[in-house]
Each structure stands twice: as C-alpha cells, then as structure tokens.
Amino acid sequence: MIERTSEQDADNGNVVPLTLDANFFFERAVRSMDRFQYDKALRNFRKAVEYEPDNPVNHCNLAGILSEMGDYEASNEILLHVLENVEPGMTECHFYMANNFANMDNFEAAEQSLVTYLEEDANGEYLTESEELMELLQYELDRPAPLVRIRSREGVVEHERARRLLEEGKFPQAVKLLEEILETSPDFLAARNNLALAYFYMGQFAKSRECLSEVLELDPGNLHALCNTAILLQYAGDKEQLAPLVSMLETTVPFHQEHVFKMATTMGILGRHRIAYSHFRRLLKEVEAGGDASLYHYCAAAASNSGLYDEALHCWRQAARLDPASPVPGFFLAQLQASVQAGQPMLPVSYNYQLPFQEQLKLWTDSPDLLAREVQSNPLLRASFFWALRYGDADTQRQVTAVLGQIGGSESAEMLREWMEQEPSLEEGLQESVLLSLQRLIGGHAGEDMVGDEQERPALAPQRAQEWREEWQRIIDQTTAMMDRRFDPHQKQAAELLWRRFVDRLGPDVPPLRHTHGWSAALEYMVAKLCGRPVTYREIAQRYAVTVSMVSRYARRIDEVCETFDDLPSLGIFPSSTEKI
Structure with missing residues (x-):
C-alpha cells in the first residue's frame, strides 16, 4: 500500500494522509460515473485492477464500464479472463457476457452464455433479468432455448417436462423423469404429487398411495395430495378411511383457481356432485370471458348428476356455442332432452370432455381416419385404453383390442402385451382377439x-x-x-x-x-x-x-x-x- 501526503487541513494545519489503493480508485470511478464522465471512470477502474489484480470484482467493474461505453468485445475479453484465470466460480460473468453478445446482435452466443449462467448459477441473482433476456432471444432466434435445467430452481425445468409427458399420456417416461427429480430434490412436493398421479394412471395404486403419504408427511395440508388420496381410497373401497377425509374436504373452500378446479373435479369423482357444481359455478364466474367449452361441460355434468337439468341444459348450450366443432355438447344435449321427454332421470355423465367411451369406439370403428386424428390430438387416450382393458367388460375389451390393432405402432403392441402379462387368465376368445391384434401390429406371427x-x-x-x-x-x-x-x-x-x-x-x-x-x-x-x-x-x-x-x-x-x-x-x-x- 502506498501513502502520499497530498492535502492539508485548512483549519488546523494537520497533514491528511491520502491512501492510494483499489478502494480509492473504485470510489473515484463511481463518482465519475455519477457525473457521466466515463473516460475518467474507465481510468480509475483500470487502476483498481492494477492494485488488486486477483479481485474478480474489480475486473467485473472494468468490464461493466466498457459495456456502458459500447465496447462489448473488450468487456467480454475481461469477463472471459475472470472465468479462466481469476475466479472460475463467478458464474454471473456468463450473464454479463450474454448481455454483451445480445447488444452485438450475436444472439447465438448470447443464448449459449445465458444458458450456461442458468445451468451453473446456484443463487439466481439475475433470474428475473435472465427470463426477460431469454424471451428476447427466443423472439430473435425463432425457437426456444436448449435449456436443460435452472440450477437456482433445481428440478423446475425437468418437472415441467415431466408434466408435459403426463399430459401427453407418456406415463412411463414421466415416472422415470419424476423419480430422477426426487432423487436430487426429495422435498419437491409438486413432483411427488405428479409421480403419484402417473402411478395411478398406470394402475400401480400401492406406489401411488405411498407417494401421497410421503407428500402428506411433509405437508399435511397439501390439497392436491388430500384430493388424490380420497380418490385412491374410493377406488380401493376403503370407506372407513375415506369418510372423515371427504367430510373435511367438503367443508374446505379453496382460494386459488387451480385449487378450486382440483376440488371440483375431486368432488365429482367422489360422487358429491352438488358440491362439485358449486365449485364449477364459482370458476365460471371468476374465469375471464366465462371460461371455455370444457369448463361448461364439467359444470353441466355436475348439474345433470345432481338432477339440476335446467342448469345442465344452459351449460351444454354454452359449450356448444363456444366449441361448435365438437360433437360432445350436442350428444349430451340430445341425451338430456330425450330423458326429460321420457320423464326419466338422465344417466350418469362423465366429467371428461369427450363422448362416452362406447360412443367413441363406434366412431373409431367406422372411421379409421377420425381415430388417427383423435389419437394425435388426445394424448390421454392411452390412459383411457389402459383403463378400459383393465376394468371394462369383455365386450369393451374386445372393442379396445380391435381399435389398438387399427392404430398400429409399438405403443399399442406394448399395451396389449402388458395387459396379457398382468391378466394371464383371459377367456380364450378374448385372448385370441388380443393375439390377432398383436399379429397385425407386429406383422406375421406374434413375436x-x-x-x-x-x-x-x-x-x-x-x-x-x-x-x-x-x-x-x-x-x-x-x-x-x-x-x-x-x-x-x-x-x-x-x-x-x-x-x-x-x-x-x-x-x-x-x-x-x-x-x-x-x-x-x-x-x-x-x-x-x-x-x-x-x-x-x-x-x-x-x-x-x-x-x-x-x-x-x-x-x-x-x-x-x-x-x-x-x-x-x-x-x-x-x-x-x-x-x-
């Protein structure tokens, strides 16, 4: 450290020592920046680096003033020097470099640096700014960034990918990814809830129940886990444990729309249709522009199952207006009107926004082209087929087997093989139908x-x-x-x-x-x-x-x-x- 006598106190004549170090030049640089004197600021930041060359902050300050002055290349050279020679763990340098590259219209390099920052930075200091920059880069490059993970939000990106897999009906892939997420983030409750859901769709009820129990151990009031547990208990026929849980859920009034929808669908599945109807009505009032056709169908189903036929009629008419291309509202309107004219109660209505399974099978059998489009547009169809094979009657199972043979592809063959392994005691005629479909799918002999x-x-x-x-x-x-x-x-x-x-x-x-x-x-x-x-x-x-x-x-x-x-x-x-x- 160098000390020089450079000033004298005017009042007492004392000599004031002037300490020339990195902090001295840093403060002078900041004052120069406040006065928009960027050349002076640059000189002072360079002096700070000279006094403390091993301090990465000084280098970053120098890179920052160069960026303010428009010298983005020189700024990036300094930031790269920091990462390679001074402090490799200073991950924010990647964010600074991404901004410099973006200002140079080098969007590919900006994307690469930004992705590196998000995947390596554990603190997420510039997470909000990164999201804004990512949006700009997606617009300029006309594609999403190849982002694998955000380290500061560990598992979030992977969880979103797993959720999409669930929506697409790719349950084994979703299970694999969710299990990997939970290995590194065991407290990620949303991932654990979705893993329980995936197991449930695959018919693995014991594993699903175990996942839900783990969620409730960590968060006893978790609404998704409580609702899913109630549904599992109903499928298991465990009335003793189900009764107090349903009583508690019936008196719960969720606040967030996502929770209201979860509660409404759960009440519908549990047969508490009046309560489901009240929740769906609340959603229709809260959702902008009155919701979509599917939400009106859910409300109509709850109303119809509660005997509120005027309300159901109104909701299905609204659904038909919002989605005129869909056959679903028209089908149920015709069913409802026929029931009212005959003076008979309406048959129970599924909450799924689709035709009853038997009606779909008729359409698919008559129109293979429609079947192909439906498979492509309705990813949860795989789950419907799986459940129909496992729990439908023999006639439905034969129809599903024939439909899977028409769909073709390895997934259909895999589904039939899994079913045969799980149900080896199929009646002879049904097993023959399965084998014929497998022959058609594989070509020649099954196997x-x-x-x-x-x-x-x-x-x-x-x-x-x-x-x-x-x-x-x-x-x-x-x-x-x-x-x-x-x-x-x-x-x-x-x-x-x-x-x-x-x-x-x-x-x-x-x-x-x-x-x-x-x-x-x-x-x-x-x-x-x-x-x-x-x-x-x-x-x-x-x-x-x-x-x-x-x-x-x-x-x-x-x-x-x-x-x-x-x-x-x-x-x-x-x-x-x-x-x-």
Missing part, C-alpha cells in the same frame, strides 16, 4: 419380430403334407406373447421350434389339442427347464390359470414325443444345468 434373421425362418417350419392348423398356431402365439420380457428372442424361437417338432412328430393324424392354455403352459415350462431356469409346475399353472396336473401331464407328453433332452443342440439351447422331468 416374429423378435427373430433376427429372416433366412432362418424356414428352419422353424418343417415340411409336412398336412395343413398347419389355426389352433396349433394359436398355442405358439399365446406362448411367445406370455414369454415376452421374461425370455430372450432365442428362447422364444426355441419354444416355437419345439412346438412345431412336437406337432410334426405326432404324425399326419394329430388329435385335437384342446385346452390351448394348458399346452402353452407346458411349452413354457419345457423351455424354462431347457434353459436351466428354476421353475415349478405351480408357478406356471398360476400364470396360465390352469391346473398343476394339466401342466405336468402335457409337459411329460411333449418330452416323450420330442425326446427333448436328448437333442438340445438342434433346438439352439445350451442350458447350464437341466433336470429331467
């Missing part, structure tokens, strides 16, 4: 897509004079479909080869092979044993919903005819250990 080399296919079908029967193919199809995910492609190929050998060796006059589920169970048992997998007759019998004695009897018959364990290499199976039946 044929798992076989890699098409040139190997002829080896699976020995030449025979007799015509290959549908019942024999059905056994192959349902076995390989049930084996999916638990066996690799070669093992499923071995199952097909083993079955074809069995039928071939039975001779030209093959007796009728009744009880196809029993033969499929025996075939899977044989392949599991050939592969050295631990398996029991009881386990296989439960999976295929047949008796243990049937699996045992049919498996012994396959082994006797094929001499299975004497000729393993020709089946392409080399087990580590085997046990003769």
